[in-house]
Amino acid sequence: MSKKHLSIPTFLHRAFAAFLTVFLLSDVGITYAFKNQQIIAQQQESSQTSAIRTEAEKLFKEGLELYKQGSKELLLTAIKKFQAALVLWEKLEDKKQQALTLTGIGFIYDALGEKQKALSFYNQALPLRRAVGDRRGEATTLNNIGGVYSALGEKQKALSFYNQALPLYRGVGDRGGEATTLHNIGFIYSALGEKQKALLFYNQALPLYRGVGDRGGEATTLHNIGGVYSDLGEKQKALSFYNQALPLRRAVGDRGGEAATLNNIGFIYSALGEKQKALSFYNQALLILRAVGDRGGEATTLNNIGFIYDDLGEKQKALLFYNQALPLYRAVGDRGGEATTLNNIGGVYSDLGEKQKALQYYEQALPILRAVEDRGGEAITLGNLANLERKKGNLQASLKHIQSAIQIIEKLRGNYTNPDLKTTYFSTVQDYYKFYIDLLMDLHKKDPSKGHDALALHISERSRARALIELLAQSNAKISKNVDPELIKEEKQLQLQRQAQEKILSQLSNQPKPPKDSIKKTETEIQNIINQQKQLKAKIRDQNPERGKIIDPDPLKLPQIQQQLDKDTVLLQYSLGKERSYLWLVTPTSLYTYELPKGEDIEKIAGSFHNDLAQPTAEESLIIDSAQKLSQIILAPVKDKIAGKRLVIVGDGVLQQIPFAALADPNKSASSQAKENQQQTNNQCRDVTCNVFRGGIIPEPISNKPGLKDNNTKNNKTSYQPLVINHEIVNLPSVSTIAIQRGKTANRKIAPKKIAILADPVFSSNDERVTGKPESINPDLDLERSALKRSAKSLNRTGWNRLPHTADEAKAILNLVPNQSSLSAFRFDANYKWATGKDLNQYQILHFATHGFVNPDQPELSGIVLSLVNKEGKQIPGYLRLADLFEQDYPAELIVLSACETGLGKNVSGEGLVGLTRGLMYAGASRVALSLWQVSDKHTSVLMQEFYRQMLQENKTPPQALRDAQRKLWSDSELRNPYYWAAFTLQGEWK
Numbered sequence: 001m002s003k004k005h006l007s008i009p010t011f012l013h014r015a016f017a018a019f020l021t022v023f024l025l026s027d028v029g030i031t032y033a034f035k036n037q038q039i040i041a042q043q044q045e046s047s048q049t050s051a052i053r054t055e056a057e058k059l060f061k062e063g064l065e066l067y068k069q070g071s072k073e074l075l076l077t078a079i080k081k082f083q084a085a086l087v088l089w090e091k092l093e094d095k096k097q098q099a100l101t102l103t104g105i106g107f108i109y110d111a112l113g114e115k116q117k118a119l120s121f122y123n124q125a126l127p128l129r130r131a132v133g134d135r136r137g138e139a140t141t142l143n144n145i146g147g148v149y150s151a152l153g154e155k156q157k158a159l160s161f162y163n164q165a166l167p168l169y170r171g172v173g174d175r176g177g178e179a180t181t182l183h184n185i186g187f188i189y190s191a192l193g194e195k196q197k198a199l200l201f202y203n204q205a206l207p208l209y210r211g212v213g214d215r216g217g218e219a220t221t222l223h224n225i226g227g228v229y230s231d232l233g234e235k236q237k238a239l240s241f242y243n244q245a246l247p248l249r250r251a252v253g254d255r256g257g258e259a260a261t262l263n264n265i266g267f268i269y270s271a272l273g274e275k276q277k278a279l280s281f282y283n284q285a286l287l288i289l290r291a292v293g294d295r296g297g298e299a300t301t302l303n304n305i306g307f308i309y310d311d312l313g314e315k316q317k318a319l320l321f322y323n324q325a326l327p328l329y330r331a332v333g334d335r336g337g338e339a340t341t342l343n344n345i346g347g348v349y350s351d352l353g354e355k356q357k358a359l360q361y362y363e364q365a366l367p368i369l370r371a372v373e374d375r376g377g378e379a380i381t382l383g384n385l386a387n388l389e390r391k392k393g394n395l396q397a398s399l400k401h402i403q404s405a406i407q408i409i410e411k412l413r414g415n416y417t418n419p420d421l422k423t424t425y426f427s428t429v430q431d432y433y434k435f436y437i438d439l440l441m442d443l444h445k446k447d448p449s450k451g452h453d454a455l456a457l458h459i460s461e462r463s464r465a466r467a468l469i470e471l472l473a474q475s476n477a478k479i480s481k482n483v484d485p486e487l488i489k490e491e492k493q494l495q496l497q498r499q500a501q502e503k504i505l506s507q508l509s510n511q512p513k514p515p516k517d518s519i520k521k522t523e524t525e526i527q528n529i530i531n532q533q534k535q536l537k538a539k540i541r542d543q544n545p546e547r548g549k550i551i552d553p554d555p556l557k558l559p560q561i562q563q564q565l566d567k568d569t570v571l572l573q574y575s576l577g578k579e580r581s582y583l584w585l586v587t588p589t590s591l592y593t594y595e596l597p598k599g600e601d602i603e604k605i606a607g608s609f610h611n612d613l614a615q616p617t618a619e620e621s622l623i624i625d626s627a628q629k630l631s632q633i634i635l636a637p638v639k640d641k642i643a644g645k646r647l648v649i650v651g652d653g654v655l656q657q658i659p660f661a662a663l664a665d666p667n668k669s670a671s672s673q674a675k676e677n678q679q680q681t682n683n684q685c686r687d688v689t690c691n692v693f694r695g696g697i698i699p700e701p702i703s704n705k706p707g708l709k710d711n712n713t714k715n716n717k718t719s720y721q722p723l724v725i726n727h728e729i730v731n732l733p734s735v736s737t738i739a740i741q742r743g744k745t746a747n748r749k750i751a752p753k754k755i756a757i758l759a760d761p762v763f764s765s766n767d768e769r770v771t772g773k774p775e776s777i778n779p780d781l782d783l784e785r786s787a788l789k790r791s792a793k794s795l796n797r798t799g800w801n802r803l804p805h806t807a808d809e810a811k812a813i814l815n816l817v818p819n820q821s822s823l824s825a826f827r828f829d830a831n832y833k834w835a836t837g838k839d840l841n842q843y844q845i846l847h848f849a850t851h852g853f854v855n856p857d858q859p860e861l862s863g864i865v866l867s868l869v870n871k872e873g874k875q876i877p878g879y880l881r882l883a884d885l886f887e888q889d890y891p892a893e894l895i896v897l898s899a900c901e902t903g904l905g906k907n908v909s910g911e912g913l914v915g916l917t918r919g920l921m922y923a924g925a926s927r928v929a930l931s932l933w934q935v936s937d938k939h940t941s942v943l944m945q946e947f948y949r950q951m952l953q954e955n956k957t958p959p960q961a962l963r964d965a966q967r968k969l970w971s972d973s974e975l976r977n978p979y980y981w982a983a984f985t986l987q988g989e990w991k
Contacts, residue, residue, distance in 0.1 A: 049092065056088035060101060067108060072293025075108050082108075096137075099128035103141055110148060111256075113295045113332025119148045136177065139168035143181055151296075153335040153372025155188050162188070176217065179208035183221050191336070193376045193412045195228045196421045202228070216257070219248035223261050230268060231376075232421065233428040239268045256297065259288035263301050275308050282308070296337065299328035303341050315348050322348070336377070339368035343381050350388050358388055379408040383432055386439070395443055402436045406459075413466075420534070423467045427909040433463035434577050441582060444593065453593040454558040457584045460575045461555035464652070465733035467911055468918050472740040473553045475922050491536055498529045502877040506868040509800070510764045527858050530883045555736045562588050564738055569990065570642055571735060573650040574634065576602055581652075585638050594637045599653060605630045606654045613662060614933035616979045623978060624664070624720040631664040635723070639666035646728040646959065646990060650735060656913050657904060659932055660731075661724035661966055662982035668721035722978065724966050728959040730990040733912045737921070741988060745926055748891060751844045754821040754952075759810035759849040761830040761866050763800040765873035769827055800865055805941035806849035809898065812945045813847065816952040831867040832877050836888060841924075844893045848880075849944070852899030852916075852931070859906040859914045864899050885919025894958050895925040898944050903930030903985055917987055927958050927988035939980045943969055947984075959990045 063081030066074045082105045089097040106121030122145045129138040146161030162185045169177035186201030202225050209217035226241030242265050249257040266281030282305050289297040306321030322345045329337035346361030362385050369378040386401035409429045416422035440456035505522045508514055556564075565571060571586040576599030583594040596602065609626035612618040634655070635642070649660050723729065732738055768774050807826060814822050823843060825834040830850070840846060848864055855861040863881035870876050897916060905915020920928045929947075931940075946968050950961035962984065969981035 052088050052091055053094075056085045056092070056097070059085035059088070060097075060104075063104065067104070071291060072112070075112060075293060079105055079108050095128045096132045096134060099125040099132070099134065099137055099141070102128070103137070103144065107144060110144065110151075112293060113334075115148050115151055115333040119145065122148065135168050136172045136174055139165040139172075139174070139177055139181070142168070143177070143184060146184060150184070150188055150191070152333055153368075153374075155192055155373045159185065159188050175208050176212045176214050179205040179212070179214065179217055179221075182208070183217065183224070186221075187224060190224065190228055190231070192373055194415045195232055195425065196416045196418050198228050199225065199421070215248050216252040216254050219245045219252065219254065219257060219261075222248070223257070223264065226264065230264065230271075231428075232424040234424060235268050235271050239265065242268065255288050256292050256294050259285040259292070259294070259297055259301075262288070263297070263304065266301075267304055270304070270308055270311070275312060279305065279308055295328045296332040296334050299325040299332070299334065299337055299341075302328070303337070303344065306341075307344065310344065310348060310351075315352055318348050319345065335368050336372045336374050339365040339372070339374070339377060339381075342368070343377070343384065346381075346388075347384060350384070350391070355388060355392055359385075362388065375408050375412055379405040379412075379429075379432070382408070383435065386435065390439060390442075395439065395446070398439055399443070402432065402439060405432055406436060419467050419471065423908060423911050423914070426466060427911065430463060430910045433459055433910070434575070437463075437575055437582065438577055438580065441593065441595070453584070454591055456582070456593070457561070457573065457586070457591070458555065458557045460573060460582075460584070461557075461561075461734055461736055463575075463910055464650075465737060465912050466555070468733055468921070469553055469555065469736050469740055471918065471922050472737060472744065475744065475924070487536060487539060491533070494529055494533050494536065498526060498533075499877040501526045501529065502879055503875045506875045506878055510766075510868065523855075523858070523861055527861060530860050530881075533883070553736065553740060555734065556739055558586070558591060560739065561586055561735050564735060564742070565648070566991075568644075569646040569648055571648045571650065572638065572642075573735065574652045574655055576652045576655070583634065583637065585641050587641075592638070592641060596637070597633060602630075602633060603654045605633065606658050609662075610654065610658050610932070613659070613978055613982060616936070616977065618979070620977050623662075627662055627720065627722070627978075628664040630658075631666055631723070635663060636666040642727070643667050644726070646730070647723075648735075648738075648990065649729065649731050650733070651731065653907070656731075656733075656907070657932060659978070659982040659985055660729050661722060661963075661985070662978035663723045665721045665723045665726055667726070668719070722966075722970060722982070724963050724982075725970070728963050728990065729985070730959050731985050731987045733917070733987070738989065741921065741926060744924075745891075745989075750893065751842050751891065753823070753843045754817045755813065755845040755847060756823040756825075756840050756843040757810045757813060757847040757849070758825045758830045758835060758866070759847075760803060760807040760826050761850050761868070761878070762828055763802065763851075763865065763868050763878075765869050765875075767802060767869070770869060770871070770873040800851050800868070803850065803937045805937045806898070809849050809941035809944050810847070812941075813948045813952075816948055828867055828869075828871050831870075832880060835866055835880050836884065838889070841889045841891055846890060846892050846895045846925075847898060847944075848896070849898040849941075852897060852902040854901045854904045854915060856904070856906050862905060862915055864897060864902065864916075882916055882919045885916065885923050888923040890920065891924035892926070894927045894929065895920050895923075896929040896944070897931070898929075898940055899931065900934040901931060903932050903987075921988065925988065927986060927990075929958065929962065929984055929986050931983040932985060933979075933983050935983045936980065939969075939975065940983075942975075943981055943984065957990065959986055962986055 059081050063078040063085065066078035066081060082101050086098060086101045086105070089101060102121045102125035106118045106125065109115075109121065110118035122141050126138065126141045126145070129141055142161045142165040146158040146165065149155075149161065150158035162181050166178065166181045166185070169175075169181055182201045182205040186198045186205065189195075189201065190198035202221050206218065206221045206225075209215075209221060222241050223245040226238040226245065228238075229235075229241065230238035242261050246258065246261045246265070249261055262281045262285040266278040266285065268278075269275075269281065270278035282301050286298065286301045286305075289301060302321045302325035306318045306325065308318075309315075309321065310318035322341050326338065326341045326345070329335075329341060342361045342365035346358045346365065348358075349355075349361065350358035362381055366378065366381050366385070369381060382401045382405035386398045386405065389395075389398035389401060409432060413422060413426055413429075416425060436459050437456045440452040440459065443450065444452040444456065501522055505519065505526065508519050508522060561571065565586065565588045567588060569587075571584070573584045573586070574596075575582045578600070579598055581596040581599050581602060583596055585592040585594070605626060609623070609630050612623045612626055647660065649655075651658075762769050764770075810824060810826065814824055823839065825831070835848070851865040853862060853865070860883040861881055863879050863884070866878040866880055868875060868878035897920075902916050903913070905913040905917070908914050917928055917930060943965055946965040947961050950956045950964045951958060954961070954964075956964065966981045966984075969975045970978075975981060
């Protein structure tokens with residue numbers, strides 16, 4: 001398993017900072033109470049009593065000043081001052097000041113890591129607070145008691161005290177105290193692994209801290225929000241929050257907090273592979289922590305330094321640091337930190353081959369992690385035990401441990417209702433599923449009769465596209481009539497805000513030299529609005545159970561998978577692993593499993609194959625070589641089982657981004673034919689001209705023949721025959737998705753009309769359709785567009801050229817259906833309003849022919865480009881994004897995005913490609929046809945015309961029609977390069 005050790009970047013520091021905030025709030029109370037008591041004393045007390053009070057006040061002030069300076073020695077001296085003052089307060093029978101002083105002593109012991117002593121003093125203070133009716137002071141003491149229990153690992157006890165404190169703070173109108181308690185509750189949920197709940201409470205605390213001007217509390221909360229995102233694997237997002245927290249902590253003189261944030265920044269750089277940079281931050285943190293006497297923080301940093309050396313392979317050095325951390329954790333009573341370090345020491349001994357020693361440390365760590373309710377840490381240690389037992393040859397013991405770890409992971413995953421957070425969390429635990437699959441396949445080798453291979457297939461299903469499965473299961477939930485009108489109003493306002501930003505983006509992207517910084521800033525603002533819209537929808541779901549039904553469908557098992565297939569169809573499901581990969585071939589009556597090379601080897605060849613395919617100037621011989629190599633690895637093992645069959649592909653990793661249609665057919669023997677010389681094709685590729693494509697400009701071989709030629713040239717005699725020649729091919733994110741789709745569409749009436757088609761939008765006010773004159777071309781801009789990279793990320797930063805062949809494509813398709821059964825939108829009508837209109841749910845096929853773009857960092861910003869200006873040349877919203885698709889009602893049999901890279905997206909481990917496909921499926925599409933790279937306008941038009949001719953004239957299913965259209969282009973000597981015909985793939989229903 002990839003994550004063998006647990007490093008804890010923020011746990012104790014976050015708790016310490018939170019409790020420090022509590023005491024600083026108390027400090028204000030101390031000063032206020034102290035001054036008021038002085039006035040009363042001067043008026044009412046005798047001279048002798050007044051002298052005692054004066055001395056007590058003096059001692060208390062001195063202790064407070066010593067505490068503020070923060071070093072360990074001064075903190076110990078501060079305790080003595082407070083204790084001396086306490087004796088005098090007791091003589092005066094001043095319960096309020098006694099309580100205040102006891103709280104101060106307790107907090108200093110808390111900060112020094114002496115939790116039981118701290119608890120003793122807090123418990124003495126609490127009844128005194130209640131006796132004098134000091135509700136605010138009572139809340140502070142309850143909060144601090146909760147903090148001790150949190151540090152001792154007794155999370156539920158801590159929550160009980162925090163929940164007692166919260167209404168008291170609210171009752172006295174103490175917004176700062178309320179913020180601190182909300183923050184501390186968030187911290188507990190974070191430690192329990194409930195990250196979504198943690199964010200909910202942190203995000204309530206943050207504006208309260210800002211409202212009362214508590215910069216220290218603000219810094220702590222920003223820091224801990226960063227900790228949540230770090231735990232969820234979003235390292236750059238975490239770093240952003242830490243970098244907001246650090247200057248605030250320095251500004252308020254919070255040296256311990258500064259050290260905590262430095263430590264966590266170090267942890268991020270460690271996770272990003274920048275080990276020396278991480279060490280630099282850890283060493284800065286360590287100096288400060290030792291100076292302020294924070295032994296718990298020192299232990300955490302030593303642990304993390306050990307983790308660095310562990311990762312670097314310097315095992316003895318790692319042990320040195322872990323063994324320095326362990327006694328410190330024990331001394332301060334941090335049982336979670338102790339368990340973490342025990343786990344990490346066990347990991348070192350496991351790597352060193354000392355299995356028994358490793359086992360001893362893991363077995364010490366596990367009960368502690370359970371006692372402190374660290375479910376994530378427990379799963380890690382169980383995973384480590386599974387790995388260890390497997391190395392020892394105890395496969396059944398290993399199986400038991402990994403099953404327990406998976407149960408915890410599934411439960412933690414179930415705590416998330418926010419799909420984004422659920423997906424992010426799930427991506428961080430994929431190694432457990434890969435290990436489980438690999439172990440089951442080992443057991444299958446030893447005893448093929450036990451069905452471990454079928455269970456491995458089920459675990460493969462459990463590990464992929466779970467968020468998509470759940471989205472599809474919820475796709476029929478509708479908005480109820482009792483939605484709060486204010487929420488609907490807010491929803492409309494956010495949509496208007498987004499449309500305004502989309503207009504600005506249109507203006508920026510159509511400038512002669514688009515300002516990249518301004519475009520990025522505008523896109524960020526659009527993403528922020530989308531995030532607000534998603535949060536608002538969560539509120540609406542909470543109010544409307546009908547819309548917000550939480551359905552958690554169980555991924556399919558072998559018998560259910562086989563029910564989805566027919567005699568002409570086989571499933572090929574891949575799982576790429578670190579040491580080895582697997583392929584399951586499933587028919588309606590059988591299951592076959594195959595071991596493949598490690599994922600890294602497959603990804604290297606597949607990545608090269610995809611990169612070559614996406615370039616029209618790439619030598620065809622290179623493409624064929626990659627196609628044959630990859631086919632030999634991932635298809636040759638099953639060639640005797642797939643002949644004449646429809647192939648349903650569930651890919652993994654980069655295999656989701658390649659067109660299987662272009663792979664070499666393993667049943668086509670190369671030995672009987674000599675490879676033909678490809679020089680003719682290569683020469684064509686060297687002579688290039690610019691041709692507009694659906695995402696920018698690409699070079700293509702010169703050809704004056706846009707139609708098809710059924711030539712049987714020498715090129716057709718090559719030993720390479722693509723898989724699509726003999727197979728229909730359909731792709732799925734997981735087999736479970738087709739079962740969900742079929743369940744949703746089983747009783748759905750087919751739409752009454754045939755096709756709605758959008759093409760040839762107007763992107764610029766310089767377009768001749770606006771000006772009435774031919775568009776003038778800026779030579780500098782034209783040169784820049786010609787030199788575009790293949791990255792779609794850059795496309796929407798350089799303007800959009802008109803796509804003249806989309807109109808030809810659309811008109812040819814419309815000629816295949818009766819006028820009364822079609823709807824079309826060209827030119828200015830091809831706009832956002834048309835694309836989101838309610839009438840589209842009346843059509844069986846939706847076809848969008850335009851530019852497409854993918855945002856791999858923020859997939860919700862991916863989309864297609866519609867008309868960006870109206871007839872007067874004024875900017876209008878024209879980007880139909882993934883976020884928009886989730887709001888549409890498209891119950892279509894087929895949706896085609898005839899544009900660039902519409903089938904790509906953000907590749908999220910465990911979820912697959914997060915892009916436009918899932919939005920279209922959620923909107924109701926049974927099937928979607930999308931592209932895997934930047935496609936040529938002219939040749940895509942040719943492909944699409946043939947695709948629809950096969951469907952609408954020859955009455956073929958979409959998979960059959962796409963195969964025959966691709967075969968037709970391949971038979972043309974000038975279009976034989978897979979670049980021209982293989983980009984489009986079909987996902988979804990094949991029947």
